[in-house]
Amino acid sequence: MLATPKVPTEPNLRLHRKFLGKYNINITGMLFVLPGFALIVGLIFIPIAKAIYYSFFEWNGSTASFNHGNNYIALFNSNVFHTVLSNNLILLLTIPLWVLIPLIVAFLLYLEPPGWKVFRALFFLPTALSWVIIGIVWQFFFAYQGSLNAILRSVGLGFLQKDWLTYPGLALAFLIGTAIWAWFGTGVIIFSVGLSTMPSEILEAAKIEGCRGFRLLWHIVIPSLRRFIEFYTIYSLIMAFTQMFGLIYVMTQGGPGYYTTTGEYYVYVQAFQNGDFGTASAIGVLLFVIILVVSIVQIRLNKGVD
C-alpha cells in the first residue's frame, strides 16, 4: 500500500483559532502564557496586596493587631526614618553621576584613543563580580588595616589614616562611590551601543563645522542618545534604590548608626532584625510609591523635552 500524502489540515487551524465576533480566542496562546502569568500573580501581585494589608497592622509574626495606619505615622515621626529618607535623597541626587560617568567614558572610548579596546574590556570587569564580593573587597580597602591606609603610609601621608567607613558622611560617599564603580561598566556598554547607532552623516557634518571634543559631546552626542540616557537613568535609579542590599550588608551593615541605611535596607532591618513585619511592609509600600513617583516624573520630564 502506498502511503497517502498528508493533506493540509484546515481543521487544525479552526481548532486553535476561534473567532467569536471580534474576539480571537486562541486557547493555545492563553495556555502558553498561563504558567508564567500564574507565578507572577501568585508571587508578586498577591503579595503586593498582602503587603499593603499588613502595613496597617502591628505585627510580629504571631500576634497582630489592627493599627489604623499607626505604622505610617510612627515612621513619619521617627528620626531614624528621616535619616533613611535623607540617605535615599542623597542617593537620588547622585544619579546624574551614575549616568554621566559611563556616558563620558563611553564617549571617550568612541574617540578611539590608542588601546581603547583593551580599556573597554577592563572597564567591564567589575560586572563579573557580585555585589557581595565587591563589597567585601572594597570594605577591606577602606578598613583601618586595609589597603588605602597602606597606600597613604607608603607615600608618607600616614597621618591621614582612618577607619574610613566609621564616619557617617564618608561611609555613605564611599558606599555610593563603590556602587557607581560596580555599575559603570554596564553603562559604558549601553552607551557604546547607542553611540554606534549614531548616523555618521551627523558626525561628518559636525566635523566639517569644526565641532570637536566637549562641544561635540554636548550639542550632538547627548541629544542623539536621549532615549538611551532616559532609559539608563530610570534603570540606574531602580538599581540604586532596590539592588544595593548585598553591598550595604557586607560593607557597612547600614552603619555607622543608620547613616548608610537606605529604604531597601531598612525593610530588612525592621522585618528580620526587629521582627516588625507591619512596619517593614509599610516601608516597602512607601519605597514602591517613591519609585513609581520618581519614574513617572522622569518620564513626564522627558516627554516635555520632546
Added chain:
Amino acid sequence: MGFALGKFKWRHTPTLILFAFISLTCLYPFYFMLASSFKSNNEYTVNPLGVPRHFTLFSLREVFQQTNMLGSLGNSIIVVCGSLVFILLLSSMAGYAFAKLKFWGANQVLILILSTMMVPIQIVIVPLYVDMANLGMVNNHWSVILIYTAISIPFGAFLMRSFYSNIPSDIMEAALVDGLSYVRIFYRIMLPISVPALVTLGVLDFINLWNDLLISMIFLQDPVTRTVTVVTATLAGRHLTDYPMVISGVFIATIPEVLVFLIFQRFLIKGVTAGISK
C-alpha cells in the same frame, strides 16, 4: 612619533591618564583576591597590599574547614540552575504566545507582566516569607526556585517576545499549512531557533540570581541549605580578624561566576561570526 600603537596623539593624554586610573581600580579587586588568598593572616597584617612574600595555601584550606563552602556551592547550583530551567521554558512559551499567537487580552497581560519589573522586591519580601513559612517551605530549595522564577519571567518573556517577533511570519504560516499544531511549531521550530537568545537570557539570569543575597538569605537560613553568596556575606562578619581567610572564601565564590562570564564572551563571539557567515 615613533609610538608602536600608531594612533597616539598628545591630545589623548588626559583621556589615557583617566583610563589608566580607572583600569587600576577595575583590576584591583582581582589582584587583591589573588594576592591575599595566598597569604597567612600574620603576613596580611604587615603586608596588606603587596605580593605575598610567604606563599601559603593555609587560608584557602581554612575556608573549607570553617565553612560549608562546598555544600553552599552545590546549593547555589541547585537553586540557580533549577530556576533557569523554569525561567527559560516559561519565558520562551510566553514570548512565543505574545509574539505569534494572537489571543484575547494578550496586550493587557503583557503590560501587567512588564509592570512588575518596576516593583521593588522589598515590598513583597515580607508577605512571601510569611507565605513560605506557613507552607513550611523555608529552608526548602523550591521556595527560592519559585521566587527566582517569578521575578525573572517578566524580563525573560519580554526578551523572548522581541526575539520571536523578529522571526518572519512566513515560517509560521508554512508550518500551519503543513498541519503542525501551535504546540508542535513551538518545540520543533521556534525553540531550536531561539537557542542563542535563550543562552543570553540564561547567562544574564545566572549572574543575577547567583549573586542574590536578600532572597537566599531569608529563605535558606539553615547552614546546610545556604547558598554561596550567603556564606560569603556572613564570612566577613564572623571572621573579621582573619582577612586572608575571608578573601579566600570570596575568591572561591567568584570563580564560578567569572567562568560563566568568560564562557559567555566566547559564545557571543561565536554567535556573531556564525550570523555573519550565514
